[in-house]
Amino acid sequence: MQTFLFIWLGQIVSLFGSSLSEFALAVWVYQTTGSITHYALLSLFIHLPxxxxxxxxxxxxxxxxxxxxMIVSDSITGVTAFAVMLLVFSGQLQVWHIYIAVGISSVCNAFQWPAYTSAIPQLVPVQHLSRxxxxxxxxxxxxxxxxxxxxxxxIIKIHLHGVLLVDFGTYLFGLLTLLSIKFPRREKKITRHKTSIEELWQEVVSGWNYVVIRSGLRKLTIFFGVIYLSAGVLQVLFLPMVLSFASEKELGIVMSVSGIGMLxxxxTVSLWGGTKRRIEGILIFAFIQGLCLCLGGFKTAVxxxxxxxxxxxxxxxxxVSLNHTIWQQKVPQDLQGRVFALQNMMEKSLLVITHLSAxxxxxxxxxxxxxxxxxxxxxxGRIIGVGDGRGMALLFVLMGxxxxxxxxxxxxxxxxxxxxxxLPDADRFGVDNTESDNTAAC
Incomplete structure (x- = not known):
């Protein structure tokens, strides 16, 4: 657990730096171009790669x-941040530079996130996974x-180049924490021979097959599709819906209170550990989520x-915490990277769809x-009101x-x-090949 805490500290600092630079670059793009299209393209470059x-x-x-x-991903992202910082210092930064930079960071994140999530069972005892x-x-x-x-x-005090310098420092901190410790050795020997595209694709399919042939996991994935869809709608429309009846100051209060809710x-999960049967906790809090979506769209009240x-x-x-714990317990260690990557792909797909369609x-x-x-x-209209912003409110109620x-x-x-x-807890280092082979043959 001590190793995990050390890595977690490095990653929280690195995440904070990423949040700083992402916000600062978005502001720079909008202020430089004055274009909503360029601003929206930045979001696509963050998610699509x-x-x-x-x-x-x-x-x-x-x-x-x-x-x-994780070390390679942090290194590449850090070098990218450093390159953007040099462009700012030299006065040569262009919008397309930022698109390339956030695209590279997006690719690195595609490796970083499943590596981090699937490493947790290596570092943490089973009874502490939810925490x-x-x-x-x-x-x-x-x-x-x-x-x-x-x-x-x-941005006001040290300008964009200063923010990027802070971001680069946070990447260095996260990298140093990873370099200074060792992960417990995985019992299953890691494959090191060169792999063809066909073999790699078969491994991707094997991760999908592991979920598809297990009805409980397959239906849990479908259920979370609804959760991710409502999250996408919230991310796209919550801010403009609140602004339709509130001031910018009141919006800031609402966003702060909402963020404190997530924290x-x-x-709560870290201290409590969650319900004994985690699926019950997921269903209870998903029901609460639905009520909260309906409440948010019910009336024009801050x-x-x-x-x-x-x-x-x-x-x-x-x-999300309880869901990750279920997958970490039910999926073998040597398949978790693929399974969590597929979940990440589903979440990002629905996020992009809601960005384009909402x-x-x-x-x-x-x-x-x-x-x-x-x-x-x-x-x-007699219930939720009519006029500006009430169309978004209706969509919120329907999503709830x-x-x-x-x-x-x-x-x-x-x-x-x-x-x-x-579904029994998986062998943490092995796969039931019989089921997978049968599925592949179908």
Whole structure:
């Protein structure tokens, strides 16, 4: 556990630096170009490279030392940050430089995240997995809360090049923590021979097959598709929905309260460890998430938006931590990189889909429906109101009801409800090849 705590400390510092530079670069792009399109393209470059490379990255993570993957990923990302910093100092930074830089960082993240997540069972006793996953979520929450606010102050005081210098320093700190310790040796010998594209693809497929042939894990994946979809809608529309009835200052309060919810949820899991049957905890807090989405869209009130955001992100920290623990216990160590990479790909895919579709959906469908003379003004409008922002509110309510419906269906699905009891804990270093071979042959 001590080794994990040391790595966790390095990663939380590195995450904080990434949050600083991501915010600062986004501000620079918008201020330099004045273009929403360029600003939106930055988000795509952050997500798309990781999305496309994730399946293959997971297979390679399972082949290599997780520690080495994390060291190489941190090194490349740090060098990239240093190169951008030099461009700023020389006055030659262009927008396309930033697109390339965040694209490289996105590729590195596709390797870093599954390596980090699948390394946790190597470093932490089984009984403390939920606590460790809660600490990881807490690190993410801390970076999200403190990063943008501190970056905003640093841009004024030390400008973009200063922020990038701080970011480079955080990468060095994270790298030094990894270099100064050793991971416990994996019992299964790591494959080191050269691999063809066909062999690598077969390894990617084997990770997918492991999930597909186990009904409980397959249905858990589908259930989390709904969770990730609602998270994508929240990420895209929560800010403009709140701004439709609140001031910028009130928005800042709502966002801060929501971020504190995720941090407290992470701390709660870290101290509590979660429910004995983790799937029950997931279903309970997913139901709460649905209620919070409905609450956030129910009325034009800052208090309700803050409570909804707090409850949603508090629940998300618990849900993600418990979900990771289930997969870490039910999937063999030498497949976890692939499985977590596939989950990352699914989450990023739904995030990109919501980024591309949520705004047009609201603009051309939900907004007209909830206008003062809209089709739903005299029915739904009497409950949640009509006019500016109420189309987004309606979508939030529908996503909340979708979450609640998914929980009810999940509870009525025995394979999912009993996934922890019916699926034995995996051999941490081996795979049941019989099932996988049979599946491949079908």
């Amino acid at each position: 990781s999305l496309f490379i994730s399946p293959f990255a997971g297979a390679m993570v399972d082949r290599w030392s997780r520690r080495r993957v 460790a996953n809660g600490m990881v979520q807490g690190a993410i929450a801390t970076a999200r809360i403190l990063g943008p606010s501190i970056a905003g102050l640093l 407290l949820g992470s701390v 208090v309700l938006a803050a409570i909804g955001g707090f409850g949603y992100l508090f629940s998300r920290a618990v849900i 705004a047009p959906l609201v603009e051309f469908m939900f907004k007209p429906l909830m206008s003062e003379n809209g089709m739903l003004a005299s029915s739904v 009801l979708l979450n609640i419906g998914a929980v009810l269906v999940a509870y009525r699905t025995p394979e999912l409800r009993r996934v922890e009891r019916e």
